Amino acid sequence: MLRTHTCGQLRPEHIGQTVTLCGWVESTRDHGGAVFIDLRDRYGITQVVVGPESGQANVDAAGRLSNESCIRVRGVVAARLEGKKNDKLATGEVELRSEEVELLNDCDSPPFVPTQQELPGEDLRLRYRYLDLRRPAMQRSLILRSQIIKEMRDYFAENDFIDVETPILGRSTPEGARDYLVPSRVHPGKFYALPQSPQLYKQILMVAGFDRYVQVAKCFRDEDLRADRQPEFTQLDMEMSFVDADDVIGMIDGLVARTAKNILGVDVPTPLPRMTYDEAMRRFGHDAPDLRFGMEIVDLTEIAKKTEFRVFRGAADSGGFVRGINVKNAAGDFSRKRIDELTEYVKHDFGAKGLAWFRVEPEGTLWSPISKNLEDAHLAEIATAMEAEPNDLLLILADSWNVTCKGLNGLRKRLGAELKLYEPGALHCSWVVEFPMFERDEEEGRFVAMHHPFTAPRPQDLERLASDPEACRAQAYDLVINGSEAGGGTIRIHDQEIQRQVFDLLGIDEETAKDRFGFLLDALRFGAPPHGGIALGIDRWVMLFAGLENIREVIAFPKTQRAYDNMTEAPGSVDDKQLKELALRSVSVKS
Template structure:
């Protein structure tokens, strides 16, 4: 090695030792005759002094001219810092290295930004110069955290006798909801591979093969519209188990959550993690990944609305829709009329709500609002009772369809919790949502879609509903929720061909299409497939949540933008005509 020690390693016990350090120039201070350099590597920072009597004039001049972020090698002696010059913020703050040899390994041009600057540039510039951005301590910590979480996961599943198996990246296109990324084949003209959206089918086949417990840190790809917490390529901890039910899988992941929370964050997690059904989550929180770090649960007052003469409430109830609201504790004086108007526009523009009704609970316990004169006192009292309203509370309501009230109140609930400081940034709240519907209906076509994927098994008690009433059929599906974000999702799989055929029929997948897309799986199920199930945990999202961040790109070394572009490498890029001809392809004219 060029170096004997790292820049975070030296202590007072090393005083008098000759060492060689390599790293990047974080900063320098020329004191006229002596140059002080803060030398940085991934392990820390060490102060280097280039000055007499150890350094001659030429070396001091060279050190004075070196630019920040250049890479240097120094050899010197470890010494105590002068009295009053120690830096208690640094582990190496009691010592310095007095250089006897100074060597520039590589210079750095004037960078567009420096890793140490406090005012960060825009994200696009940071992504273009990602190699500089990754030098920032915050990015380094995120990458170290990611590595630690993955190691903890691997260790945990190794202890539970899982086999790590790599499944193919080049596979067959079997659409699972999002668009596939396609890869043309040179040796099979007009044929395409697809990059995996998940290893779903392969891991089921591994269970048929008798592997019993499979694990993989899997790279997955989905050509879908992006958000702050999504990427076109992502990493998941993928597992499958034989001879299990939902409780077995959930119990195993409970242990993983407790282990990682303890090892990575030093937090104790009470087991078993709480579970709520999908129906309960939508009724109480309006979302299938509810944030349970704060209260503000949704309350249904449709029964009262149906008795009033207030046109908006009564008309909504008579149409078979809902009037639902959230009680915002001690917020009556915290939101002005102008701010409530802004919240009204928020639920209208973002969630399609028709408006936002509200009441303040006055000091005498009465409800006041511009609409309170339209309701009888006894109805106002009923509303207050249902909402458990107390003086100083602000009660907010949407009158609309079930879907709109769910989306609008869930969004409003999260926004108000953030604005009112109700969320403890140090909290780690983990829970399960279970018993999802098997299907949802496409309102435009009237066809059924799988809520998770077409290989999900129904609850045994709902098996007959596959034929009688698919809308009421519940799945053996379970999602892990951390701080209001889906951190993993899994199901017990269909392991018999007959049930799989019924599900395909409901989804409009005829026998010929099923054979074309999934024939290899259907064939495997005929040869002694055990009951099996599993889960996929989003590693990128776990790291984001454990780091307390809200942008998944901050925990991925080389992420894509929201337009699925890599600004550093300028991918995707063009290819020359010869490459296309080899693949029997030509590009269509791009429409304006």
Template sequence: MAEWQRTHTCGELRDTHIGQTVTLNGWVNTFRSYNNQVFVDLRDRYGITQIVFESSDTEVMKIANSLGREFVISATGKVSARLSGKENAKLATGKVELKVEKVRLLNGCPTPPFEITEFGSELANEDLRLQYRFLDLRRKSIQDVLQLRHRICKTIRDSLDAQGFLEVETPLLGKSTPEGARDYLVPSRVYHGEWYALPQSPQLYKQLLMVAGYDKYFQIARCLRDEDLRADRQPEFTQLDVEMSFVEMEDIFRVMENLTRQIFKESLDLEIQTPFPRLSYDDVMLRYGSDKPDLRYDMQIIDCCDVANETEFKVFKDALAAGGKVRALNAKGAAEKYSRKGLDELTEVAKTYKAKGLAWIKVEAGKFNSPIEKFLPAAAQAKLRELLKAEPGDLLLFVADTEEVVCNALGALRTTLAYQLKLYDPAKKDFKIAWVVDFPSFMYDEEEKRWVANHHPFTAPKDEHLEFLESDPGKVKAKAYDLVMNGYEVGGGSIRIYSGEVQSKVFGVLGMKPEDYQSRFGFLLDALKFGAPPHGGIALGLDRWCMMLAGTTNIRDVIAFPKNAKGRDLMTGAPASVESRQLRDLGLK
């Protein structure tokens, strides 16, 4: 061991070390001079220790006076107690300091483009921090998040290993089977004009592992999708991928609930109550306008079709005559919190989700204050008060349109109101988790005029709905399930189709001809003929789990080297052009 190498970390020293000679390695976090002394806060990923230069050795003091922020040094000296009243209660090492006897400058540093410390300063622009991500990663908050991510991954591996699961790696270079998001494609150098696809998920490989007899599989898998980005989405992401044979939904629920309980205990020391509620898709769409409802607050959507039929309001009447819906939210006590401008802003939220407008009523003791009040007979007003549990001071918001528009618009308004009215505390470690089940197997795409898979085409229909598979796909419910937490989908899975005949029928419902699905999925259909067991699984979005457990709303905060909001790696410059020779080798212009 070289003399400059550390004997302790910068987060390790306590008053029990007083009198010992130790060596610390780290980065200069801050420095200041006082009389003939130089004080440095030395930082590594374990913490910060104050070191003090007051040596008679001129060479030591020369180095001390030359230090700047983010210089890398090795310091050797004796651990001493800080002067009474000078302790720092914010630091675990705050009762001691290191009196430096020897120092070695390991590397200097130009003035950083932004301040690394998070104390008393605003964060730099995100794109600048991503450009210098190797500096940004030195911040304690990011180090804490990446340590949290490590603990989550370790808990996953330990828990599933104890239950007999095998971690198996699946290929990154596979076949493009376009269905859903766009693939990232990789041209073959050997076979010009032919392409690999990077995996959107290990879905087909893990099903093939079940056919092969590996009845309990998992993988912490890297996946890639060429799709538009948002705060909780990246082009490359990590998911916990799980598959099991000879199971039904409840078996998967038990494994995942047990794992979730352990993750929260090991990561946040929180006790999570299981089993989680089971909510039907139709119910959550009606009550919350979303298949990933935030259950931390109530404010449910109420169906008002019957009462709306008794009004003289043309918007309501026309929507109902066209087969649509009229539904409403009651924002309790919010009437005085929304001026006309605020109501116009809420209307714009509804219009973003294709609603034609937003009707509102401010509830007063003896009347409704609203532009539509004159179209509401007294009997209808009384029924609305009862149905919506309306009290003076409440704000009632109505959307009348197709079922899809009403769900989406009121669901978005519910989320907006909850945030604006502070119906939950984002800083509080409050997690409401549930399963959503009974999804439709298929949704009709009006643009393409065909049925599309609601989850993916390998999801098994419910046994009792198989008879409708070809005659009436809209009636078919799936053996699918999503795990939702605080308004986010954090996992999704299904019992899979293990009959080649049923799988071929599902491909047919999706508009594929036999030659199409044989070309794309012939290997899967072949495998299903060779003794495929009943099987099912789930994938949990690991990045999203880390984001939520860390208390952030930006997924880039929990990934070591993320892309920016436009999908670029500002640190390395990717994506970037390549040499013409490389394209020539691939047979590309």
């Protein structure tokens, strides 16, 4: 070992010992006759003093050390002079009196210093990620990530789960996200696909009798990126045999409670609250509602039907809905201009036709540019329904079910953040259950699986599979943390007949089904046990546990929004020879 201690380790008890530290020069303070060096590693910072007793040549050399260069220092641990202790440092009671400084590797003048107050642009941080990762905040994120994964692994190991690795090179399946493809050299013209999740493999493992499977699995989806979405991400994937939805949910409840306790020191009461999908959409307009604050959606459609106001009445009579939220005690904070911004937002982002709003006057009446279109009695009904109090701001959409959901959810999330309606450190975990089996694909005019094509319907909904597929509910459950989907799973179909029926509804004909996942259908014929599981988004868990709002902050080497790696410059071009071997020809016009 090149060192005897770390830079976060030395305390008064070490005084008098000769030790050797290695680390990076965070800063130097050169006084001519003595130089102070803040030496940093991932454990902390220790002050090194190079004084005259070590010779003027050494003092001069220390003064010339570049920031962020990597050095090794041998010296004696000494108490700091009286009144010179630094209580900002864990090691601040002592300092290292240097006897020898060895430059392990110099550092060029860096494009940015990890210690600077204002963060440099993200493109630079990603390009010089090794410098960015020297920042304590990034180190904390990745250490937290490591701790969370360890808790998960320990938990599942203690519950008799077996860690099984599944292939990265698989085959492309219909439905779902766009696949990343890998060309096959041995099979010219054919492609592997990187897994969107280990879904099929883990089901096969259940058929094989592994009973409880777990894996920290890399997953790949070639879709556009977001603040909380990377093309390459990590799931805690698990599957259990002979269980129902409650069993899987209960197992994860235990994990959530344990992780919150051990990592954050927070007691999360279990069982976690549950809400059906229908209720979530009704009350919050989203299948992953943020339950850290209220501002629930109120349905005003029945009142709207009684009015003569064209906007309300028209929506209500044509199968649409009139729904709104009450922004408590906020009317005074919202100028006409700010409300116009919200209107633009719902129009532009969600295709809403407009945004109706009311201010609640001191005497409790509703005021709005549109109130002249409404009778006082109806205004009073709206006020009552929305529990309006003076200075409340009521925001109302009259539109299709879908647009009112998306628009009001968008407004709710945006206003919740802007008005700081929740504690920054709060962690709210819950389940959304009983998802629909199918949703209609507007473009293609057919059913698509809401979760995936192997999701089992609820037993009591089995007959609806044929009669009313849209009303059929699945044995599916999503874990929601602070309005973010932190995991999702289902009980799978273990009966080949039901599986065939579902494929049929999804428009997957027998031939396609056989071609794409014949192996699963085969396996279901060989004594497949009832089984189900869940996949947790590890990146999102870490992000939420760290209170961060960007997934790139918890990934060591993330991609930019254009799915580019600024550091390695991937994806890159390849030699013609490589293409030829793969029987590929590039038709891209850009180089």
